[in-house]
Amino acid sequence: MTTPTTASTWEQLSEIAQKHTPARRVRRPGQSPSTAPIPSSLHKLPPDTTPPVLLYRDTNSWCPFCERVWFALEEKQIPFETEFIDLSNKPKWYTDLVPTTLVPAAKIEGQLVYESKDILLALEARFPSPSLLPEDxxxxxxxxxxxxxxxxxxxxxxxxxxxxxxxxxxxxxxxxxxxxxxxxxxxxxxxxxxxxxxxxxxFxxxxxxxxxxxxxxxxxxxxxxxxxxxxxxxxxxxxxxxxxxxxRPAYHRVKSDDTTNNLLLRRRFGIEPTGNALPLNTADSNAIQYRAEAAERLSDNHEVAIADIIKNSGVQALAVDGDITTVKEAVDLHLRLLAEYLIHGDSAPLPGGRTGGKNSIETTISAVGAIALAYVRNRVCAPRDMSAGAATAFRAAVDQVLASLY
Ligand SMILES: N[C@@H](CCC(=O)N[C@@H](CS)C(=O)NCC(=O)O)C(=O)O
Incomplete structure (x- = not known):
C-alpha cells in the first residue's frame, strides 16, 4: 500500500462535512489554530444588535470558572459575545477594568460583574427565565x-x-x-x-x-x-x-473531554501521570455528527492548523534541501486524508506505509504525515477547537489513520 497522492479538496470535504453537522464556529484571528463557538442563541437577536452580555474568558477555554458562566448562558439561551483574554499576557485594559484581574468577567447590559458566582447570580437576577434557582x-x-x-x-x-x-x-x-x-x-x-x-x-x-x-x-x-x-x-x-x-445539550457544548483535561494537567502544571494520559473514551467516536463536526472544523481551519504543524511539530527538519514545499504538501495531504476518514470511515483511502520499497520522497511524505498526525492528536483541545464529542472522534480517527502508516 502506498500513500494516495490525491484526496478530496478542502472545499469538497467541507461541503460534505457541513451536510452532516450543524456545528459552526468562527476562527479567532491570530490565535491559531483555535476557534470560537457561536452561542446557540445568537440567532434570537435581530441582525446588527449588540448581545446583552459580553463574556470575558480565557483564550483556550480551559478555565473551569469561565465554563460555569458559559454553561449558564447556554442553559438560559442568553445571546452573548465573547472577548478572549490571553492569561499569559493579559492586556492592560483588562487588568485596569477588572479589580481581581481574573477571568471570567462579564458586562451585563454594560455593567461589569466579576467572580463566576456573582456573574451567575447577576445573570439570574437580570434574566430570570428559564430559572436556574428553584421557585419554592x-x-x-x-x-x-x-x-x-x-x-x-x-x-x-x-x-x-x-x-x-x-x-x-x-x-x-x-x-x-x-x-x-x-x-x-x-x-x-x-x-x-x-x-x-x-x-x-x-437542575x-x-x-x-x-x-x-x-x-x-x-x-x-x-x-x-x-x-x-x-x-x-x-x-x-x-x-x-x-x-x-x-x-443536557448545553453541557455538551461547554464541557471539555477527558484527554484534553489529562494532557492539560501535565502540560500546564507539570504533574506526571501514573497511568496513560491518552486513553480514549471511544463511546462517541463513531457518531457521524461528531465525526462530521471534527471534519468540518478541520476543513474550515486547515490553513492555520497546517501553519501550526509546520511551525511547532518538528516536520521542518524533514525539508528537502531547505525546501519546505514537499513537507507542506505532505501535511496538507494527510490532514485531508484524515478529514476524508472522518467523513467516510473505512471506505476512505488511507495513507499507506506497510510495504517496503519506497523512494526517499515517499518515505519523507509518510514520515511528515506521521509526525503531523501525532501532533494534531494531542494538540486538539475541547471545547476550544471543537466540542468534546468531536474531539474524541477526531483523536480516534487519527489513531486509525496513523495505524495505517507503518
Ligand atoms: N474565584 C474566581 C476564580 C477565577 C480564576 O481563578 N480564574 C483563573 C483562570 S482558571 C485566572 O483568571 N487566572 C489568571 C491569573 O491568575 O492571573 C471565580 O470564580 O471567578
Whole structure:
C-alpha cells in the first residue's frame, strides 16, 4: 500500500462535512489554530444588535470558572459575545477594568460583574427565565446557600491537594485521599436531600458550580492517582448526577473531554501521570455528527492548523534541501486524508506505509504525515477547537489513520 497522492479538496470535504453537522464556529484571528463557538442563541437577536452580555474568558477555554458562566448562558439561551483574554499576557485594559484581574468577567447590559458566582447570580437576577434557582422560597434559600457553600466548603482545595501534591510517603497520600473522599461523601449526602439526580429538585446553579470541577477530577484522578469517581460504588448519587448532566445539550457544548483535561494537567502544571494520559473514551467516536463536526472544523481551519504543524511539530527538519514545499504538501495531504476518514470511515483511502520499497520522497511524505498526525492528536483541545464529542472522534480517527502508516 502506498500513500494516495490525491484526496478530496478542502472545499469538497467541507461541503460534505457541513451536510452532516450543524456545528459552526468562527476562527479567532491570530490565535491559531483555535476557534470560537457561536452561542446557540445568537440567532434570537435581530441582525446588527449588540448581545446583552459580553463574556470575558480565557483564550483556550480551559478555565473551569469561565465554563460555569458559559454553561449558564447556554442553559438560559442568553445571546452573548465573547472577548478572549490571553492569561499569559493579559492586556492592560483588562487588568485596569477588572479589580481581581481574573477571568471570567462579564458586562451585563454594560455593567461589569466579576467572580463566576456573582456573574451567575447577576445573570439570574437580570434574566430570570428559564430559572436556574428553584421557585419554592424555602428551596430557593437552600440553593443560594449551597451556591455559597460550593465556594467556601473547601471541596475544591481538598480535591486539588490530593491530585497535585507530591507526598513523600504513602501515608501522606493515603491521608490526602481519605480527606478528599470524606468531602465527596458530603457531596453524596447533599445530592440525596432532594428527589431526582440534581442537587435540588431541578437542575440549578448549584450543579453548574460543581460541574466543571467534578468533570476535571473525574478525568484526572484515574490517570494521575489511580482513583475512580465514575463507576465507584461508594458514590452512586454522584454517578447518577453525571449521567443526568450528560443528557443536557448545553453541557455538551461547554464541557471539555477527558484527554484534553489529562494532557492539560501535565502540560500546564507539570504533574506526571501514573497511568496513560491518552486513553480514549471511544463511546462517541463513531457518531457521524461528531465525526462530521471534527471534519468540518478541520476543513474550515486547515490553513492555520497546517501553519501550526509546520511551525511547532518538528516536520521542518524533514525539508528537502531547505525546501519546505514537499513537507507542506505532505501535511496538507494527510490532514485531508484524515478529514476524508472522518467523513467516510473505512471506505476512505488511507495513507499507506506497510510495504517496503519506497523512494526517499515517499518515505519523507509518510514520515511528515506521521509526525503531523501525532501532533494534531494531542494538540486538539475541547471545547476550544471543537466540542468534546468531536474531539474524541477526531483523536480516534487519527489513531486509525496513523495505524495505517507503518
Ligand atoms: N474565584 C474566581 C476564580 C477565577 C480564576 O481563578 N480564574 C483563573 C483562570 S482558571 C485566572 O483568571 N487566572 C489568571 C491569573 O491568575 O492571573 C471565580 O470564580 O471567578
Amino acid at each position: 422560597p424555602e428551596e430557593n434559600a437552600v440553593a443560594r446557600q449551597w451556591v455559597e457553600d460550593a465556594e467556601t466548603n473547601g471541596f475544591r482545595n481538598l480535591a486539588y491537594k490530593f491530585l497535585r501534591e507530591t507526598p513523600t510517603d504513602a501515608d501522606e497520600l493515603a491521608n490526602l485521599q481519605a480527606t478528599f473522599e470524606a468531602s465527596l461523601d458530603e457531596l453524596e449526602q447533599t445530592l440525596g436531600k432532594y428527589p431526582g439526580p440534581y442537587f435540588l429538585s431541578t 440549578s446553579l448549584v450543579d453548574i458550580m460543581y460541574s466543571p470541577h467534578l468533570d476535571r477530577l473525574a478525568a484526572n484522578l484515574p490517570v494521575y492517582r489511580g482513583y475512580q469517581i465514575k463507576g465507584n460504588p461508594r458514590f452512586p448519587r454522584i454517578n447518577a448526577w453525571f449521567a443526568a448532566l450528560n443528557e
